[in-house]
Amino acid sequence: MGGLASLYALGKRPDFFTTALSFSTHWPIGGNPLVDALINGLPQPGSHKVWMSHGDKGLDAEYSPFQKYADALMIEKGWHLQQDFMTKTYSRSGHNERSWAKYIDQPMNFWLA
Numbered sequence: 001m002g003g004l005a006s007l008y009a010l011g012k013r014p015d016f017f018t019t020a021l022s023f024s025t026h027w028p029i030g031g032n033p034l035v036d037a038l039i040n041g042l043p044q045p046g047s048h049k050v051w052m053s054h055g056d057k058g059l060d061a062e063y064s065p066f067q068k069y070a071d072a073l074m075i076e077k078g079w080h081l082q083q084d085f086m087t088k089t090y091s092r093s094g095h096n097e098r099s100w101a102k103y104i105d106q107p108m109n110f111w112l113a
Contacts, residue, residue: 001026011041019049019111024095027066039073051086051107055093
């Protein structure tokens with residue numbers, strides 16, 4: 001649930017955190033109400049970054065509808081896809097460190113760019 005915690009932390013302490021990197025965000029635990037709460041709790045776009053990603057295997061296969069909803073909310077709030085906000089779905093990837101390690105360079109480059 002680190003992905004959820006990362007989004008929550010950015011929303012609660014935007015003065016301290018500048019970026020949320022959320023791998024395999026476990027949206028199903030709270031469904032769309034959780035998506036609403038966390039996305040609407042984020043700071044205004046412009047000086048922060050958000051990365052959200054998930055795979056298509058195992059537990060991650062359940063995330064897509066919630067992630068699409070989160071993406072729509074982000075855009076509605078004024079976040080710019082591929083600028084201050086990224087969302088990715090990785091083929092043949094699951095909810096585990098081995099999967100995340102295969103693409104860790106992408107969120108790190110997004111964060112540090």
